[in-house]
Structures are given as structure tokens and as C-alpha cells.
Amino acid sequence: MAKFSWAGKSKEGKSVKGVMEAATEAAVTNQLRRQGIQPSKVKEQGKLGGEIQLFAPKITTKDLVVFTRQFATMIDAGLPLVQCLDILSSQQENSTFKKILLQVKEDVESGSTFADALGKHPKAFNELYVNLVAAGEVGGILDTILNRLAAYIEKALKLKKQVKSAMTYPTTIIGIAVLVIAVILVFVIPAFEKMFADFGGSLPAPTQIVINISNFVQDYILVIIGSFVALVFLIKKIYATEKGREKIDHWALKAPVFGVLIRKVAVAKFARTLSTMISSGVPILDGLEIVQKTAGNRTVEKAIADVRSSISEGKTIADPLKESGVFPPMVCQMIEVGEQAGAIDTMLSKIADFYDDEVDDAVGNLTAMMEPLLMLFLGTTVGGLVIAMYLPIFKLAGTVGG
Numbered sequence: 001m002a003k004f005s006w007a008g009k010s011k012e013g014k015s016v017k018g019v020m021e022a023a024t025e026a027a028v029t030n031q032l033r034r035q036g037i038q039p040s041k042v043k044e045q046g047k048l049g050g051e052i053q054l055f056a057p058k059i060t061t062k063d064l065v066v067f068t069r070q071f072a073t074m075i076d077a078g079l080p081l082v083q084c085l086d087i088l089s090s091q092q093e094n095s096t097f098k099k100i101l102l103q104v105k106e107d108v109e110s111g112s113t114f115a116d117a118l119g120k121h122p123k124a125f126n127e128l129y130v131n132l133v134a135a136g137e138v139g140g141i142l143d144t145i146l147n148r149l150a151a152y153i154e155k156a157l158k159l160k161k162q163v164k165s166a167m168t169y170p171t172t173i174i175g176i177a178v179l180v181i182a183v184i185l186v187f188v189i190p191a192f193e194k195m196f197a198d199f200g201g202s203l204p205a206p207t208q209i210v211i212n213i214s215n216f217v218q219d220y221i222l223v224i225i226g227s228f229v230a231l232v233f234l235i236k237k238i239y240a241t242e243k244g245r246e247k248i249d250h251w252a253l254k255a256p257v258f259g260v261l262i263r264k265v266a267v268a269k270f271a272r273t274l275s276t277m278i279s280s281g282v283p284i285l286d287g288l289e290i291v292q293k294t295a296g297n298r299t300v301e302k303a304i305a306d307v308r309s310s311i312s313e314g315k316t317i318a319d320p321l322k323e324s325g326v327f328p329p330m331v332c333q334m335i336e337v338g339e340q341a342g343a344i345d346t347m348l349s350k351i352a353d354f355y356d357d358e359v360d361d362a363v364g365n366l367t368a369m370m371e372p373l374l375m376l377f378l379g380t381t382v383g384g385l386v387i388a389m390y391l392p393i394f395k396l397a398g399t400v401g402g
Contacts, residue, residue, distance in 0.1 A: 004028045008039040026106035056096045059124050061157045063097050065150050072146035082108055100124050113137060128273065128290050135281040145280050152276045155352075156269070159359060163265055166258075166363040173374045177381065184385055186221065189214040192389045199396060206388040249298040253326065257369070261362045266300045267331055268355035275348035285311060300326055317344070 006028055007017040016037060022028045025042045032039045067088060074084040082105060089101035100121045107117035115134035118125040125133075129149060136145030193211050196203060203211070217224065238244035253263050270291060277287035285308060292304040303324035310320045318336035321327045331351055338347025 003044070005041075005043050006032060006039055007041040008032060008037045011036045026103045026110070030106065030110055057094050059094060059097045059100075061153060063092075063094050064124070065153050065157070067092070067097070067101075068146050068150040068153065072143045072150065075146065076143040081114060097124065114142075126294070128277070128294060131282055131286065131290060132277065132280050135277075139281050141281075148276055148280060152272060155272060155356065159265060159268060159356065162359050162363045163261070166261060166366050169367055170370050170374060173370075173378070177374075177378050180378075181381060181385070182217070184382070185214045185217045189385075189389060190218070196392050199392065204388075204391040204395065206384075207391050210385055210388040246298045249300075252297065253299055257366065261359065261366060262297070263326065263328075264355055264358050264362055266295065266297055267327060268352055268359055270295065270300065270304070270327075271331075271348045271355065272352035275345050275352055278348070279345040299324075303327065 003019055003021050004025060005017070005019055007015070010016050020028050020031065022031065025044065028042050029039050032042075070088060071084055074087070075081070079087075085101055085105040085108065089098055089105060092098040092101060104114075104117040104121070107120065108114055113134070115130050115137055118133055119130045132145050132149055133142070136142035139145075189210060193214070196207070196211075235248075239248050253259050253266075255262070273291045273294060274287055277290065278284060282290075288304055288308045288311070292301050292308070295301045295304060303321060303326045306320035306324060307317050311317060316336065316339055318332050318339060321335065322329070322332045334347050334351055335344065338344040341347075
């Protein structure tokens, strides 16, 4: 039980306030209404702004998948909705998720639909989740919808992990390379420079260039770091604007090497999400609106918006996808066949499965291609620095030997 500070108005219109111990905010609100008090503010003590709890654990995708799977099993077994929520909340280890489930349970007990109760917690249950649950409640197939949702979330998580692994490897190697080169330039080369100064005489051109770079880095290292931070900040500011994001997202799809991967991920995500929604009974225009919001790329969002406009005017899905240039011709043709056969959800599911495999292959190929390139970069850079610093020693050894 937690303590909640509350404020509101009594039946007589007087302002009242107090503290109440309850499981959730919804329980406090319901209790106050039963007492004839209209609450205007309910805030858990120990929270900031009534919403953000200090050190509260985040709700992970794994938490959501496990909850959805277990909930589907219980509903399929014939357990009442409130009892399912009671059981799952009691065994939930994540305190943040536990609190949300208790609030959902309170709302359902108060007469809200399950979908409406979930919709009050967008950080845990996104719009896609809520809409699919609503479709399941209306169609009486909530257990089927929940199983589809769990499968969708698992596949979306797998896709995200694939992209993350593709980006992590080169970023890590480049980061290590930059760190090693910085250490050599700032700490190792000055020691060699001092030694060469004691020898006297002129230095080979490569050695002098490396020493000049080392001196520049030492003199302006704070400026270099500051410039890098400023560049990252500037890119973020540009990306925060509508035009800036459109430009960057457009370039991302056309970027060498990574552009192909980003495009395949976008197609797989679009097909999987829309297929899940259509097969669950969500109207196609509503489904496309949600898919558009979750696309994550402005160019893809624009293509989906054009599809919505086309369908609302009584036209097809395939034509605006072809015109967008984002979706490959094969995808557009498969969707066109699916429309004509009246099996668009099945066709989209096949496209999603195919592109999941394509993303897997693309990640493997990208890693295989990046490995030798990164090793070449590391070897050339670090090896070049070492050779440049040893050239005067070789020259001196040759002179002494001569």
C-alpha cells in the first residue's frame, strides 16, 4: 500500500484535501467519489510531479511479452479478466509494471473497458497494443489477439536487436581506434619527439607530419572535443525540426551500406505491423494511421500517409507505394496481388517473414564486409604512426652502420 495526497471539492463546493492509503491512484479516486468528493489532484507521496518516481525500474519489452503471453493463456482457459489482472499483478516483479497493472485492474472493476484502461498508460501500452486489444474485445477473440500481439512484439524485438548488433560492432571498433590513436598522439609521440630533438638533424617527412599532428592535437584537444560535442548537439537540434528530420531520414535511406539495411527494416516493420492489425480486425485506415506513427522515418511516414489518402479515395494500396520509391517493386507487386485476392493480411505477413530473413542476411553481410575494412583502417592508421616514428631510428642505424 502507498500513501496518496489528494485535493478536491466536497458536495457543498468546499475545497478539501488529505492523505489516503491505497494500492493505486484509481483506488483513491474511486473512494473519494464514493464519499461525495470530486478529486482534482491525486499524487503519490515520494513522487515528482505525481508521475515520475525516483529510481523506478523501466518496463522492458520482455516484461510486456511475458505479461501478454500469460494473459492470453489465462483468458483462453476461461478466467475472468479482473482475476487475470489480479494474478499477474501479484506475481509481477517489476514494481512500475505492477503498479500499472493494479491501476488497470481498478479501472476495469470501475466499468472501463480493458482497452480504455490500458490506454491510460501509453508508456507501457502503445497505441498499436491498445487498438488491437479493443478489436479483440469487440470481436470476442481477446486471447487470439493477445497471442498475436506477443508474437508481434517478439519479432519486433528480434528485428531491433539485429539492427543494434549491426551498428554496435563498427561503432565499437571505430571508438577504440580513435582512443588508441589519441593516446599515441598525446602521450607516445611527444616522448619520441623529445628523443629525436636530442639526436639533432632533420626528420623524415612522414615523421615530421605525425609530430605536427601530435602538437596540434595537444594544443587544441579541448577545442576538438568541444567541436565534436557541438556537432552532435547541432545534428540533434536539426533532427528535432520537421524539415531537418525529413532531410536526414531521406539521406538515411540512401546512405551507402547502411541505407539498404534501414530500408529493409522499414519494409519488414510496415508489413508486420499492418498485417497484425488487419488480421485482428482493425479497420485498414485506422491500422495505417498507427503504422504511420510507428514508422520511425519521415520518408516512410509520407509514403504511408499517401496510401491512406489513396484508400480513402477508393483507390489501391499498391499504387502510392510504387510512387513513393521507398518500397521495392517486388513488395508492391505482392501487395497488389494480395489486394486482388482479398488476402492482403496474409500477403503482408509473407512479406514481413521474407524481409525479416533479408534483414538477418543484410546484418551478416554488413558485419562480414565491415570486419576487413575496419581491420585495414586500424592497421593502416596505427601501423602508419608506428612506422613514421621509427623511420628516424632506421635512418640513424643506417648512418651508424655506414
